[in-house]
Amino acid sequence: MTAPFPPHAHASARTARSDSAWLRRWSGGASPRFTLICLPHAGGSAGFYRPWAALLPPEVELLAVQYPGREDRFEDPEALDMAELAGEVADAVAPLLDRPYALFGHSMGSAVAWELAHELRRRELPLPRRLFASGRAAPGTAVTGRLHQQSDDVLSAELVRLGGTSQDVLDDPGLRSLVLTAVRHDYRIIETYRPPDRPPLSCPLHVLTGDTDPELGEERIHERAGGWADLTTARTEVRVFPGDHFYLAPKRREVVTAVLRRLDPSLTTGGPHTWPSTP
Template identity: 55%
Template sequence: MTAHPWLRRFRPRPAARFRLVCLPHAGGGANAYRSWVSALPHTVDLVCVQYPGREDRFGEEPVDDMATVVDAVSRELAPLLDRPYVVFGHSMGSAVAYELARALRDGGQPEPERLIASGRRAPADAPPGRVHLADDDALVEELLRLGGTDREVLAEPALREVVLSYVRNDYRLIERYRPFPGPPLTCPVSVFLGEDDPEVDARLARRWSDTTTAGVDVRVFPGDHFYLAPRRKQVVSALVNRIDPSLAHGSGAWPSTP
């Protein structure tokens, strides 16, 4: 077992000026962000959260409680907050990112320079759900509705059973979550989303203004709930621009990538 089971750094950059902490969606793992390493400038160190029960933590029991996840990640992440950092989360990961940023602050760490929430309504606006209580066929229909999961995987009985086990766990976590008490953030918040996302639109995205005393901006990309994969280059560019505009305008060494 690694000394840092909750964090993955696919290509550590100890001399980087910024750290980018990324949290996956329900059913996702750290590998969702692996391809971002080559797209980021060398001045940004990518740190990805790995939930248990999937990928290289497949043999571990999944965790279905937001407070437990936030506490574990904040303890492992704290030693890496020796420089400015930004937190990015997609879908369920947006809610985890928000609570993580507040937990770090409440534990004496600096807030992130910015929170970037992707593909999700503001925490107080997300309606309670019952998908985690549904049968397997209904859970499959939900995954197909949102996209992002191969039909071939869900059609193979053994793989389907494995995937649904941790997906159901994550739905149980996020559908039972309610915002923790405490003051809002003081850092800026950006919200990214796909224009055809069935879960959130630009109007709802602006409601993230309730999570911070600073400003909120909204960026809409072509695509659906999982717009990130086909729009990786544009997403990373927009993200880097919000980390430090000078990086996005060429003053940072940004290697060319496919």
């Protein structure tokens, strides 16, 4: 569920249109047609999605959410629970929904994306064209524990189990402390999260996972798409990639291509843009 956030990844990010501390704008031309809002995993940061910028055409503006308690937001107050987190993110993105948009969340971020969509609907704001849920079973069905209450050694072992966290980071006392502080906070949010009963969403859901992901591998993904199929009245699609919980790092190009094709096929099939199609 976690990976270290890249040091100083925020330094050269262009300011999001809202000038919000919650958002980083990594790409987008002068007149983009779509917005892709990405939500990180537990312990992750907006910088996790920065490499996607090189794979996106100018028609797509990439906005990545920066949770408090890490990088340049290390001293910002942390959200008390999932409802507060989703509400704060909704405040940040609400002024930016002036064009079709999609939500992409990985691991904990998929639950945040789902809660965000519900919060935007509650506010009678435009709903996402599509929601991409990666690396986690659906809210209400995902298995949770009490890792946020465990020792640093136990929490570190969990990061090793899931992959995506460099052993060098865990061996460095300073970096380890920074990473585990953010991880523990995010684990508390996701492990105490109990989604309320609400009507399903109406946007298509796309579930992505690695075939050896210990959180949502091939075995679980076939159970009503990990439970996600019950959370929308629209179509639910499943895509399984080779890899573990952080399959989307080595398979970045394939994941971005899949997202673009679902957002608008012209983005990868020689539409009006000049960006070369991703193979």
